[in-house]
Amino acid sequence: MWRNASLLFVLGLLAVPPAWAQGDDDCEPAVDMIESNDAINRISECDYSDQGLSGWLSGVGRSQSDAAESPAMDVKPVAAPEPQLSLSVKGIGDGLQYVQQRFTLLQEAAQRCAPQQALIARELVSQQGESLTLYLQFSCYSSP
Amino acid sequence: MKRQLLGLSVLAAVMAQPVSAVTLYGKANVSLQHADEAGNREIELQSNSSRIGLMGSESISDSFEVVYRLEYETSVDDGDKDGQTLTQRNIYLGLQTDYGTVLGGVFDTPLKTSASGIDLFNDLEGDIKNIFAGEIRSKNIVQYVTPKSFGPVTAKVAYITKEIDGIDGVSSSVAYKTEDLYLALAFDNDVEESGSNTDTYRIIGAFNIGPVQLGGAYESYEREADDGDGYFGSVKWKITDKWIFKTQYGQSDIKVNGRESFSIGGDYKFSKITKAYAYFTQNDDDAGRDDDYLGVGMEIKF
Known part of the structure; x- marks a missing residue:
């Protein structure tokens, strides 16, 4: 009986979808991404170097107090102590694609590296002379 | 200023290599x-x-990347997983090009991974298995996966060598995935060990209607004189950023006649990586199995 009740409950929920539906454009946690059906094509797409245990191991997990005591942190442009974000996109075939893909990566960096970030390195790698792979690296700053 | 230039030049030198x-x-x-398993009631702590795991890719030329994954399971409840502290899960090493990826190792078959998104009680008592x-997580498996350039389509073909008397298996799948729609077909031949x-x-199949995900599957199984089929459906509703409601039901004659599995539960997300959850699952069949499970749990992803 309660199965029928739960079914009715579910149908009721479907009949009145809430207005605050939203998507999540970020990569899911690494353990979920790698379980997805197309994971093998996403390993190089999602960068987890500044997240989770990988981020902690690369120094991102330091406490704020430790960071405040570090003299190097007083000079923002010396970016080595800052968390970094590396993004890349393959298959760029023409100038329009380059501009579009670069803008997409900048948008993603703005979201994942809020509130402030700086582009610190850019590289284009040719693949058999046919298409290009664009690599961008950012430093993420915790305060503007 | 010198420090700035030094820092940037070091980073630029690092970036001179592919990421x-x-x-x-x-x-x-x-x-x-x-757990109430055929009348035997007990409280259980479950891992x-x-x-x-470790995963990553390493570019070895403009056209080739080595991809890898080494993943191990551990038992949080009693530290014993089949007599071991750690047991192998998905382990592979592969080569990725613009024409696709070839992998070898121990990992889930294309048929198994094709349904990973719709089993909302995966790894719990209500698991689709x-x-x-x-x-099946096959040993000695070699797999080809189509490249990312195929867009929303991902096709896989895997060859499983059992290393005995030529009785090898093949698993394959084709999937179409967009933001709100997922469709897949999968086939196994002689994959069972x-x-x-x-x-x-x-x-x-699965699709999203706003915050609601509807999923479903149908399976047909043939083994010599025996055969059976079954179906499965699931609903996940993202009520808020914090709360998720989910339920699923499946019925089949594949493993035992008249087997049914029903689960209902919810998640509360403390953050993107941490959640608490509660669930109720009932598994029963025509052979007399009648198991109920009521539980609460917690998960952190790192």
Whole structure:
């Protein structure tokens, strides 16, 4: 009986979808991404170097107090102590694609590296002379 | 100023090499449940496929990348997983090009991974493996995966060598995935480790309506004189950023006649990586099995 009740409950929920539906454009946690059906094509797409245990191991997990005591942190442009974000996109075939893909990566960096970030390195790698792979690296700053 | 230039030049030198990184990932998932298995009642602490793994890619030329994954399971509840502290899960090494990826190792078959998004009680008592065949992590498996340039389509073909008397298996799948729609077809032939002359066919579909995800699957299984089929459906509703409601039901004659599995539960997300959850699952069949599970749990992904 309660199965029928739960079914009715579910149908009721479907009949009145809430207005605050939203998507999540970020990569899911690494353990979920790698379980997805197309994971093998996403390993190089999602960068987890500044997240989770990988981020902690690369120094991102330091406490704020430790960071405040570090003299190097007083000079923002010396970016080595800052968390970094590396993004890349393959298959760029023409100038329009380059501009579009670069803008997409900048948008993603703005979201994942809020509130402030700086582009610190850019590289284009040719693949058999046919298409290009664009690599961008950012430093993420915790305060503007 | 000199420090700025020095820092930037060091970083630029690092970036002169193609980006590669090792990602250490995993999760701890533990639940406390009341189990009523055919009248035997007990309180159990369960580790639900808690794991730790490494994955990454390494560019070896303009056209080739080495990809890898080494993943191990550990038991958060009692530290004993089949007599070991750590047991192998998905392990592979592969080569990725613009024309696709070839992998070799021990990992989930294309048929199994094709349904990974719709089983909302995966790794719990309501896991889809209760009713469907083909939830197999094969050893000695070589797999080809189509490249990312295929867009929303991902096709896989895997060859499983059992290294005995030429009784090898094949698993394959084709999937179409967009933001709100997922469709897949999958087929296994002689993939099961014990036995031959088995065929498994599976059709999977899922789509989103706003915050609601509806999923469903149908499977047909043939083994010599025996055969059976079954179906499965699931609903996930993202009520808020914090709360998720989910339920699923499946029925099949594949493993036992009249097997049914029903689950209902919810998640509360403390953050993107941490959640608490509660669930109720009932598994029963025509052979007399009548198991109920009521539990609460917690998960952190790292």
